[in-house]
Amino acid sequence: MAEPKPFHVADLPGVGPTALLVFAGLYAPILTLVVYSFNASPSVATWDGFTFDWYLKAWGNAAVMNAAANSLIVATLAAVLSTALATLAALGTTRRPAFFGITAVYAAINQPLMVPEIVTAVALLIVVAAIKAATGYAGLGYLVVAHTAFCIPFAYLPIRARLEGMDLTLETAAADLYASPWQSFRFVTLPQLAPGILAGGMLAFVTSLDDVVITEFIKSPGQDTLPTYMLGQLRRAMTPDINALSAALLGLTLVLLSGFFLLSRRKS
Amino acid sequence: MSAAEAALRARTTRNAWLLVTPALVVLSAAAIAPLALVLVYSFLTPGDYGNVVWSFSLNGWQKVVVERDIFDETLHLAEAHLTIFWRSVSLSLVTTVLSFFAGFPTAWFIATRPANQRAIWLFLITLPFWTNLLIRTFAINQIIRNEGLLNTLLLNLGVISTPLQMTYTEGALLVGMVYVYLPLMVLPLYAALERFDLRLLEAAYDLYATRWQVLTRVVLPIARPGIVAGSILVFVPCLGAYVTPRLLGGGKLMMLGNFIELQFGQGRNWPLGAALSIVLLVIVMAALLVYVRAINGEKRHG
Numbered sequence: 375m376a377e378p379k380p381f382h383v384a385d386l387p388g389v390g391p392t393a394l395l396v397f398a399g400l401y402a403p404i405l406t407l408v409v410y411s412f413n414a415s416p417s418v419a420t421w422d423g424f425t426f427d428w429y430l431k432a433w434g435n436a437a438v439m440n441a442a443a444n445s446l447i448v449a450t451l452a453a454v455l456s457t458a459l460a461t462l463a464a465l466g467t468t469r470r471p472a473f474f475g476i477t478a479v480y481a482a483i484n485q486p487l488m489v490p491e492i493v494t495a496v497a498l499l500i501v502v503a504a505i506k507a508a509t510g511y512a513g514l515g516y517l518v519v520a521h522t523a524f525c526i527p528f529a530y531l532p533i534r535a536r537l538e539g540m541d542l543t544l545e546t547a548a549a550d551l552y553a554s555p556w557q558s559f560r561f562v563t564l565p566q567l568a569p570g571i572l573a574g575g576m577l578a579f580v581t582s583l584d585d586v587v588i589t590e591f592i593k594s595p596g597q598d599t600l601p602t603y604m605l606g607q608l609r610r611a612m613t614p615d616i617n618a619l620s621a622a623l624l625g626l627t628l629v630l631l632s633g634f635f636l637l638s639r640r641k642s
Numbered sequence: 643m644s645a646a647e648a649a650l651r652a653r654t655t656r657n658a659w660l661l662v663t664p665a666l667v668v669l670s671a672a673a674i675a676p677l678a679l680v681l682v683y684s685f686l687t688p689g690d691y692g693n694v695v696w697s698f699s700l701n702g703w704q705k706v707v708v709e710r711d712i713f714d715e716t717l718h719l720a721e722a723h724l725t726i727f728w729r730s731v732s733l734s735l736v737t738t739v740l741s742f743f744a745g746f747p748t749a750w751f752i753a754t755r756p757a758n759q760r761a762i763w764l765f766l767i768t769l770p771f772w773t774n775l776l777i778r779t780f781a782i783n784q785i786i787r788n789e790g791l792l793n794t795l796l797l798n799l800g801v802i803s804t805p806l807q808m809t810y811t812e813g814a815l816l817v818g819m820v821y822v823y824l825p826l827m828v829l830p831l832y833a834a835l836e837r838f839d840l841r842l843l844e845a846a847y848d849l850y851a852t853r854w855q856v857l858t859r860v861v862l863p864i865a866r867p868g869i870v871a872g873s874i875l876v877f878v879p880c881l882g883a884y885v886t887p888r889l890l891g892g893g894k895l896m897m898l899g900n901f902i903e904l905q906f907g908q909g910r911n912w913p914l915g916a917a918l919s920i921v922l923l924v925i926v927m928a929a930l931l932v933y934v935r936a937i938n939g940e941k942r943h944g
Contacts, residue, residue, distance in 0.1 A: 386750070393751030396744050400770045400824070403781035406791055410784070418784060419794045459665040466661025473655040479662050482669050489677065490882025490926055492899040493919045497676030499906060500683055500916075503693060523672035526665055584774040587884050587899075591906070601776050608780060608889060617784075620777040631772050635765055 408624065411617040428618035438619065441603035445583055448514060448599060452521035453529075453579035459522070460529035460578075461571055465563075468537040486524035494524065495591035502592045512594040520592060521582040528581045529574035532638060536570025573637045576630045583623070677923070684916035692910045702913025706921060723901070730898040731925075733812065734880035737819040741827040741876045742869065744820065749831035749868070754840060764832065771825035779889045782818050783809065810892040818890045819880050826879070827872040834868025867937060874933040878926050898922055 406418075411429070415422035432438050463483060467476065486494065502516050544566070548558035586601040593602060600623060607616050684702050686694040709720040752763040770778060785791050786808040793805040808814050846856050862869075884899035891897070896904070898918065905915030 389747045389750050389754075392744070392747035396748045396824070396828075397766060399821070400767075403785050403821070404770065404773065404778070407777070407781040407784055417789060418791050419789065455668075459668060462661045463665040466658040470654050470658055471651070473658055475659075479666065482666055482674065485669060485673050488878075488926070488930060489673070490878065490899070490922055492882045492884050492902055493677070493680070493923050494673060496902060496906060496915060496919045497680045498672065500679050500912070501676045519668070519672050523668050526669060530665075580772055584772075584776075586774075586776050591903075601774060604776055604780070605885070605888075608776075616780070620774075620780060623774055624777060627773055628769070631769060635761075639761070 404624065407617055408621045411614065411621040413614065416614050428614045429622065432615040432618050432622070435615070437598070437603065438600075438615075441598040441600045444514065444517075444597065445599040445601075448517045448521055448589075449579050449582040451518045452525050452582040453575050455518070455522040456525035456578045457529045457533075457571060457575040460526050460574055461533055461567070463526070464530055464533040464537050468534055469540075469542055483530055484527050487527050491587045495588045498588060499591045506594075512597075514597070516592050516594075517589060517597075517599070520588055521585065524585070524588065525578035525581050529578040532573040532577060532634075533567065533570045535638075536567055536573075540566050569637045573634050576634045576637075580627055580630050583626070680916045680919050684913050684920055686913050688911045688913050690910070692906070692912060694912050699913065702911070702915075702917040705911070705914045706917050726896050726898060726901045729812070729895065730881055733815055733819065733897065734877050734883075737816060737823065737880050738827075738873050738876045740816065740820045741824050742873065745824055745827035745831055745872060746865070749828050749835055752828075752832050753835040760836075764829075767825050767828050767832075771829075775822060775885055776889075778822050779818055779886050782821050783889055786814060786817065809890055810894055812895060814890045815887055815895060815897075818886045819883060822886055823876045823879060826875040830871035830875060831865060831868040834865050834871075838864050870933055870936040874929055878929055881925060881929075882922055 410418055412424050412426070413421055414425040414427070460483075463479075467479060498516075498520050505516075506512060540563075544562050545558050548562045549555075553561070584601065585599075586605055589599050590602045590605060593599070598606065600619065604616055604619060607613065683694055685698055685700070687697050687699040687701065689695050704717075705720065706723065707720060708717045709723075710717055748767070752760055752767070755763060783790070787793075788805040788807065788809070790808075792808070793802075796802045797805065843856055843860055846860050847853075851859070882899050883897055884903065887895060887897040887900055891900075893900075899922075902915050902918045902922070905911045905918065909915070
């Protein structure tokens with residue numbers, strides 16, 4: 375009788391090649407985009423040599439700069455606000471006995487993750503249209519509030535994860551040494567929690583920076599962020615300066631995410 | 643419980659509510675209350691130039707499935723709407739299945755790497771996920787459009803003489819959505835596989851289980867929570883997809899998300915758009931309910 379072939383979970387036939395194909399498939403389009411953002415020819419058909427022209431062209435475009443400024447303002451404010459709210463919420467929902475209504479609190483915090491973005495966008499459009507009609511205000515405030523809300527779960531998760539890994543002994547020791555609750559929070563809890571807060575803030579910033587659908591629905595005319603500006607341009611024609619813009623945004627995301635991963639690996 | 647303990651407990655609970663209230667206020671104002679308004683708007687009359695007139699009407703809900711003939715006023719099924727519904731559901735299902743077949747070997751591959759290498763492979767999966775959805779769709783479009791890289795390559799190699807029309811087809815939507823949502827399948831599958839020592843499978847095999855038995859009796863039960871979670875995480879955003887069908891379907895191949903947007907734009911029928919949003923929300927909630935049940939069932943048995 376023939377011996378059954380040896381069986382190793384790490385090298386099942388076909389698994390390795392399929393996985394590597396998946397990784398290649400994930401990165402090939404993105405890398406193509408980055409490479410062609412440096413192509414002197416405006417078409418992907420030919421490579422005419424290396425250039426920074428498309429970046430300079432995007433940099434010199436007033437509409438792009440305006441959109442970039444809007445994106446940064448909204449993302450910064452939304453990240454700071456949502457991280458502050460998420461930190462408080464995480465302190466209120468961890469390291470204490472479960473209280474009546476905690477399930478509803480979790481559901482509310484995670485709501486932006488469960489409801490399809492298009493539905494939230496439509497809902498906010500209705501509210502914003504009504505407020506605009508009543509008050510005439512058409513500033514960035516709508517975007518800041520909306521982004522803050524949907525960034526809360528992204529900021530909350532890493533902060534909560536960090537808190538759950540911290541026990542209460544240090545806070546108890548501080549209290550025994552007559553630290554006031556504020557002092558014990560400021561000098562004991564906060565320094566330990568800082569990497570989690572920073573990580574949450576970065577995720578919130580990236581989430582806000584990437585948003586297309588909700589922003590597209592509630593922005594006032596002429597009030598583009600980078601993604602909605604790109605969406606508007608893509609409707610017309612593919613231009614290489616959009617490539618350059620995409621590559622630049624990609625670089626920013628890469629930097630923020632690497633930071634996030636370094637921060638969250640340090641805890642373990 | 644002594645009076646002091648009860649007082650302490652009441653105080654911690656009160657503090658907890660004080661801490662979560664600011665977040666709840668913002669979420670209620672900018673995420674939860676607006677949803678209730680969508681339901682209200684779905685029962686109002688469309689305004690002539692968009693928005694609504696505040697008088698009750700079932701018109702929006704009726705239009706979800708039927709339309710009134712402009713000549714003889716008879717009602718008949720709105721086939722165009724049903725086509726969009728069917729396209730959304732079927733493309734989302736197929737995307738989920740394709741993502742599973744690409745995602746499972748990938749998750750397996752990562753879970754069977756040496757422990758110190760797994761973080762890097764995981765990072766490689768997470769990175770595209772956090773990259774702007776618009777940019778990823780745009781990147782795919784660069785590859786498959788008529789003047790794109792793939793057509794250029796094939797033309798230069800002489801394989802084809804005219805560019806293949808790949809964009810604006812359902813195939814393009816599938817490729818785009820699998821590309822965009824695949825990481826959401828891989829991550830929970832990996833999380834499920836990683837909890838187990840997969841070398842135990844080698845033990846099952848040594849005990850003369852066939853490969854098929856190992857797969858159906860050991861691997862699939864282990865991976866089940868990951869399969870359920872991954873499928874939901876892919877299916878739900880596909881169903882509400884807006885950017886990918888808009889860029890790759892080119893307005894011709896609308897999905898539910900684009901159809902909803904149309905009602906708030908050129909369609910000027912906000913109540914219909916609101917009703918469609920509620921329909922989408924209900925389907926998504928049903929899917930999430932299935933997920934919660936599957937996970938709870940898992941806990942009871944495990």
